[in-house]
Each structure stands twice: as C-alpha cells, then as structure tokens.
Amino acid sequence: MAKLNKARFSSLSAVLLCICGCATTPPSEDPVLLKLTELENRLVTIERVVNNQSLVSLQGQLDQLNVEMRELRGQIEVLQYEAQEAGKRQRTQYLDVDGRLQKLERGGLAAVSTGATPDADGSDKVAYEQAFELLKNTRYTEAKAALTEFATAYPDSTLADNASYWLGEAHYVTADYAAALAQFEKMIGDFPASSKVPDALLKVAYCQYELKQFDQARNTLNSVINTYPNTTPARLATQRLQQMQKEGR
Template sequence: MKHLSRLLILTLSALVLGGCVSRKEIVQFKQDLADIKERNRVLEERSARLDSLLSAYGQILQTMKAEMSLYSEQNQQQLNNLEARIEDLSSLYSQSYSKRTQPVYSPLSSDTTRADTTGLVLVDPKKLYDAAYLDLTKGNYQLAISGFTQYLQNFPDSPLSDNALYWIGESYYAQAQYDKAITQFQKLLQDYPTGDKVPAALYKIGLSYLELKDKKMGNQFLKRVIEEYPRSPEAKIAKDRLGK
C-alpha cells in the first residue's frame, strides 16, 4: 500500500509538471490518496486486533488443555482407587482366608468397662480391614493407619496385606506427610515385590518426592512405573505427569 501511495504521488507530480490536470483534479486526486491512506490505516488496526485476539485465544486453549489434563489425572486416580476397592472386596469374599489360619486374639482396650481387663477378643480380619478402609474414605486418616497397622500385625500373610500397607501410605500422603508416605510405599516394594499394588506405590513415591521439591527423584520413580509396568493405569498418568 505504501508503494502504491508513492506511485500515485510521483504520477501526480508528473501530471502537474506537464500541465495535464486542473487544480480541481489535483484536489480530488489528493482526496483519493487520503482515502486510500485511511483505509490502509483501518486495515492495519484490524490486523493488529486480530493478531491480539488470536494470541489471547491461544493462551486460553493452553490453559484449558492444562486443566483438562489435571482433571483427567484426578479422575484416573479416583478410578484406580475404586478398582482397588472392588478388588479388595472380591478377594475378601472369594477366599476363605479365615479357614486357613488359626484364630487370632488381641487384648481388650484399656478403657473397657469390663471387670476382666485381661480378657481376649477374637479379631475378625474382614471387619478389621473394612473398618480401617471406611475410616480412610471418611478422612479419619489416623484411625485408618491404626486399623491397617493392626491388620498387618495380625495378618501379615493375608492376600490383602500389601493393600493394607498401601493404604497406610495413602493416609500419610493425604495428610501431606510425604516422608512417612515414602517409607510405607518403599516397605511395600520390599515386602511385597510381586503384589498388584507395586505400580501404584512407585507412582505415589514419585508424586511424594515431587511434593518435597525433589524433581530428580520424583521423575525417576515415574519413569520406573512406565518402564517396569508399561500397561498399568499408573504408567499412563505417569507419562502425562512427566509431559507437563
């Protein structure tokens, strides 16, 4: 457009010098040139506004993408917890663990109103586990830790022992006690290396280190989930987390 304006000016100058145009025509020519410049200015302003809008929309899309990724990760974790709970209940009902073990007894609590404070009561593994898990879902994390700890003490070889240990770690994680959470998840890896909670434990160790601002260790454990358990649900969300 600038080249066109220069060309028109040169043409006008030549016509004036050659005496080929009248003053009225010169005035009209100048007006036309001014109109062209104004249209050019308006087009440039519109172009600038469009660029600004495109940039803003791009930022909005990036923000929405990040939020959707976060929601996806949270939903996946909730789904994993639900699947784990279903698995726990299935194991409890499908296996007659109590038939394969001797009755286990634990002391009565010190605040009992019974006269005989040295009496013993039978511990039901299912009720003990379910009660601890219920405390966990209600946010009573200390009670959940206590219940799962008692379960592990009484039933160390139960099919749900690794689950109990995992939920202890989750209880600490929920309370932002990340060092203690890491300790419990590491114990699960050591005591139950072939358990089905290993991928979840590795993933939560990684998240715990990230919460402690140890990015190197956090990413290391997230990569372990992907490399050692590539088909696990935790591997997918670990990839998403590393991609941020």
C-alpha cells in the same frame, strides 16, 4: 481553424496538468490510503486482543482438564482396588467354605463354629472403610484427615499399608505433589513387603515428574520396570518414559 486548434491545445493542456497534479500527490497523504492503513492497524490490534483472550481461555480449559484427569485417575484406582478386594473376599469365602466342608466330611463337627467368624481387624476395618468412602466420593480434605487419624490409631492394622498408600493418593489427586511424594516414600519405607509398593513407587516417579525432578523420575521409572517386570506399574512406567522422551525431558 487556427483558433480551433489553439482551443483544443489549451483544453488538452489543462487536462494533462490536472492529471499530473493528481499523480504527484504523495501516497502517504492519499485519504483513501490513509483510511485503509488505519483500518488495517485496527484489525491487527483487534486480532491480537482476540488471540490473547483465546489463549487465556484455552489455558484455563487445559488447567481444568488436567484437574479432572487427575481426579478421574484417582477414581479409577479406587475402582480397581475395590475390584481386587472383592476378588480377594470371594476367594477367602470360597476357601473358608471349602475348609469347613472338608472338616464336616472328616466328621470334625466340633471344630465348626456355629456362628460367623468375627472380623480379625475389628474397629480398624470400620474406620478404614469410612475413610475410603470419603476418598471414593472425592471428599479429599476429609479423606486425608480420616486416613491420617487411622494411621495414628491403628499402626499395626493389616490395613495400615493400604491406608498409607491412599493418603498419598489423596495428596496426589489434589496436586499437592510434595506431600504426596513424601507420603508414598514413607509408605514404601514403612511397609516394604506390601503389595502396594509397586504402585507407590510408580506414584513416587509421577510426583517427581510433576515437581520437574525429571532425572529422579526417570531413575524411579526404570526401577519400577526392572524390579516389577510384567506388571501394570511397569507398563505404566514404560508409557511415562516414552512420554518424557517425546517431550525431550
């Protein structure tokens, strides 16, 4: 019986020694823990690389989106201008027909022209429409050249103010904000009575914003609002001021 107890004691002691030996193995040397730590480190590295790649990809997409938005804004302005011009032409045609009818009613047949009234602008209108078509088709480099040539060839044309404005727009859409700013300011100085001045002044503010001239942009936007209240440029200026306030600029 004593021998049996002694054997049991010896076995128990061996087990305890084994357990104690395992328990005293430093955690840092545990192969499972080491492997887990290695995997965690690799995962962190991989996540960092993936995140960086995602940010680069996202930034690229944002840059492309900004370019497309600028082009879209330019195309919208072109369409709006065409709609306005179509309305003006319709009103002009109506007034012309109405005037001729009144002459006929008064018996003034001799005063009525038998042919179409010649275009008052002549070749300048053709040149302008060709340049405007280039702009409409997003052929901006060619449009810039054509509009610049128009300004040189037809400085006294009734379309000179429009050509000057669209030249600034061509610079703006292609993100050449310094050139656009100079052109819009020149247009305002050369044609202060033009109906395009409110739009040009708004674009001056937009260019100043893109060039990070935030104080000047804010002053110009307020000038648009105060000088041309209840107009589309004034509404857009208000929206940009609200945007700048949200951005803390």
